[in-house]
Amino acid sequence: MNRIAIVCLSIIAAALCLNAAVVDITTFGAKGDGKTQNRDAINKAIETAAAAGGGTVEFPAGTWLTGSLRLRSNVTLHLDRGAVIEASSDASSYDAPEPNQWDKFQDFGHSHFHNSLIWGEGLENIAITGGGRISGKALARERGAAGDKAIALKLCHNVTLRDFSISTGGHFGILATGIDNLTIDNIMIDTNRDGIDIDSCRNVRISNSSINAPNDDAITLKGSHALGEPRVSENITITNSLVSGFEIGSLLDGTYKRTVQRAPDRDGPTGRIKIGTESEGDFRNITISNVVFDTSRGLALESVDGAHIEDVAVSNLTMRNVSNAPIFLRLRSRMRAPEGTPIGSIKRITISNVIAYDADPRYASIIAGVPGHDVEDVKLSGIRLVYRGGLTLDDTAKQPAGLVNSFFFRASGGVPPREPYETPEREKEYPEPSMFGILPAYGFFIRHAAGIQLNDIDVSYIKEDRRPAFVLDSVDGVTLENCKARRTATVPTLVMMNAKAVEARHCAGLPDFRTDSAARKEM
Template structure:
């Protein structure tokens, strides 16, 4: 089988070639050779050219109804390939069906209409109180599927969300692709420009393959919510205003369902100006995301964490002009058994590593405090890093981040800050977006807890360590760590507070004259190798 098209190997490409020729030659369209070849294929391999159902592809005519007719015909035949030849297809909602492939030919663009009436309405959902509107509805999207299986969207074409909103309940469609409770889904080889609230929202999807996509969008790129057995590979996501690839566990399905068995590998995430990934200019003129920190464009586990996350690997990823890696458990779910390796980061707009256990508890009453444990992060090289936050590993009083191992980490910060600035929290340096009223002055090592607040490195203001700030943690191991700065920074490299059983091995840290490398506050079970 050729998994790219969902039809027998070689047959799919031959059929598409014959259809192209048939569009040129009416004689071939009636050819007994073509008829014989199509007759030899199983029913699910039939190809349905949207042009044959009235689609104009001129970028002006609303082609939604013609596309729906092609999809209906494929569904009635038991499945098949809905084929989009080169052209611009202005459309509203397209509902996917089981055993269906959308094939976007190179030069084919699905363009989201700005007409709200072209989209299906958001379906009723009684479980909306613990996540926002965008996470809670799927049908009001450009392409959506609900409870289907054996589905693919493939080809070298473009999905352009020109008319999509960004999560406004009163608006038109608000997502490029939304999938709910589906199985055996493949998304491969196409591009998304301006995908609305989500380029791809997959909720409760099992056996999902995302490969060789390019997503250049104005909010989240790929959201994997309560999904199992997922492979994301060879994909580039540019999302300066929000997260690039993010794993979540909301209550949108009515219960806390885990994210598990996920692999993310060989990807780029970035915060270039919107559109400049796809056009190859990689512009860097936008300085801030809506929350007033630098461009986002990162990989994140969280923030919505009602359910558990387990058996996750992330490897071979480039972060460019983006925020760093974030693991955030704040709503009752557990993050455990995670292995992350081979990350390169440049022009990092906040903490390169942010591991936050909090107790926001956006969850049903009685939900436990979250947990983070058995996390391994290795072989990370980060340069030109925002100096305000260092890297952060932080639990909350009585609930430690546990069993985190970091090895082979090299981070070059911009530097240039001092403990005096940490005490004063100057308004021209601190991002006060998450403080609602400004960041008060404080003693330099009196970092506020803020356990119920939205998790983001800037939630603490300036932190007292330029390298690593570790608090409320147990069983942490740091080995082969190298931190330095581009401009002298007079904060300690490491500040450890309420940390138990920590192993430090082969640590190298640049430091200013007279400044300690470590500041230890209520630390027990410290082991340093080699001894210092």
Template sequence: MGRGDARGAGDKAIALKLCRNVTLRDFSILNGGHFGILATGVDNLTIDNLKIDTNRDGIDIDACRNVRISNTSVNSPNDDAIVLKASYALGSARPVEALTIVNCLVSGYDIGSLLDGTYKRTVTRAPDRDGPTGRIKIGTETDGDFRNITISNVVFDRSRGLALEAVDGAHIEDIAISNITMRDVSNAPLFIRLGSRQRAPEGAAIGAIRRVSISNLVVYDADPRYASIISGIPGHDVEDVKLSGIRILYRGGLTLDQVAKQPAGIVNTFFFRGQGGIPPREPYATPEREKEYPEPSMFGLLPAYGFFIRHARAIELSSVDVGFMKEDRRPAFVLDDVKGIDFDHVKAQKASGVPSLVMTNVEDLSLDHCPPLADTRLDKVAHKEM
């Protein structure tokens, strides 16, 4: 299909609104504009065997039900590859539900190099100053709910990681994600964020994220600035997240001293709305920023290299292995305001003299078969390093 016109605001190659029983199959899009495909309020939508190589979003699914996306490759270095939204575009909040994404590739190669088969990697930054985007994301527009969604058998290559964001009042629930590989990851491999931006009608309640299962995830060469993140906000926890069969290898090379100093040459301040960048801080005093645009860089450098988990409850990590390619002098896991967390057969590479696990305000923690840490039960702890 044709090229999008960069001069148009919100230009798009294909737009569908309030349609039913639509199938898009067996074609390619090059430079599709702001949206390669924008489907709003579409029910019974099938997208199969497409190749999209584009300058902004690849596929936007907004307030749609019964959607199947399969056997599709989306290259979008400057924006999201496949993004699920539940905006107010139809004048009311409408859920995204009964959706599957299966057997797909998402990537951040140079524009045009997916379709021509060269897979070039010369452009190192997206417009927001982090690395190439090209990911799968739920959010950012999250007025309606998201439920009964599966994502399976997907390759992320030279892209950001998987993002689940509820910041405008949505409930994200009953999500199953499995059989994912990622290489050359330009921010957090996993970003699960409950916030309170509340770009919604006045009086909208803060949303929720719960009943999320992620299994069989393999990540190689992840940006060390961004641990995997599970973060709610004070008084509103991310709930019931199960992680199993996960292996993540980060590039490493950072220290807690750098976390304290937040050096301008490393920290991306694009999504930090304050003036003067990110100030130095006590390394474990990660700012909340509950109303900011959700992106892993919003917190600056994090004190954990593996997982940063805050304002969460009922979290399980089973058969999880994290490590680094270059020595990293930060803990693998940092927990803050977590209630009910189980570690079972979890392994974490560590530098000499650095704790594996740092906890603040943690209740009901269990460790089983997590060498070199002993099996442990903690009812409540204000602060502890292990």
């Protein structure tokens, strides 16, 4: 065979490979009319691309009604602008939830993956890209529902999700469990429950995304037992993004309606960034930066099932219309994990350059462990918090029924008057700031904590508040430096109880002091 013939055959072979690598779903009979069930046609396209060694499955403009789509290694789903993958209301079009013997340790949605609109397990080099949309309006989070999640990924590596949007994503818009090397970039999610759940993953980058989730968390890192053992979550970055609790649909349509007053748990709109609640696996080497919180709850770091949360750096957050504590660090002993799992820890946390305006006055920012287990080594700097105000210590003592969240703050036979500073421990309860009721501090409530630094902190209120700015209870080693707090005459700025090694330097309204031990002291 002469050289020219060889070159020609090589060109033809390369062209055939190139054609095989790009698969249009219409080739297999898919119709974008919003009526035709396209599950089988789309899955054939995915299998064809996989059989060719990998490639791209193209979704042209149109509404592609479908049930479960099964991803394959080395295959990209590309949604052209104007393309919509729409979840079918036909229950028979979804794969059944696979068995999971560990499902008692986490919610149903975290335990099962196959009953999703798009799912993949044990894959590599997969992607979903393009300017189209995934619509999960027929998905639901209830146990037994046909389709549970929009995208569910388990034990995969090298995953990219970029440039598309999700509306009403069911239990989760995106659930990633046990994923290594995950990139989520320029994603917009406007949903009824969780936006993005990152569970037991490593090397994750979330950037340039907008997540609206008024009824649940926008972005949450978890460490569940869904894989049959705890797995560390590490090397994770969340940056340059927006999280919010706007009315569902108003992020995608650009109206940003701030009409949501309550989430299903009776607190205000959720839409926050959180570590937890499922928290058996550890969390480490995590950064959260340059994020806007709008009409949502604040930042929450929670270890309640045995996780060690350490080496977390948070910076450059702005919050507006904050529906509970702007900052919530909680170590507890719920222990939704195999018997014998010890209590975890929270330590080496740095939070800097945070501005929150119009925060719910009932819940100060909270750093709280449990007796015998302190939150440790936390540094807060450059924090400015403005609360709505308008409460008193009498509200803390009486806990008026109209002001407390009865879903989280439960007391049989009603809530009797209590001494204002006797805040209940609630070690086993679900972790939300409202679990404590109205707090005795309006700015910061710190309890069962050691090695806490507050530098350049400014707390104030819009309407006069007759509670102290800072309450320190059962602490060991707290430093306040260059702090400023608005106060009302006759109300102390700082109250200490069972406190050791507390000092203040250059704080407006407080003398410089060091207290080695104080059973009770007001300043």
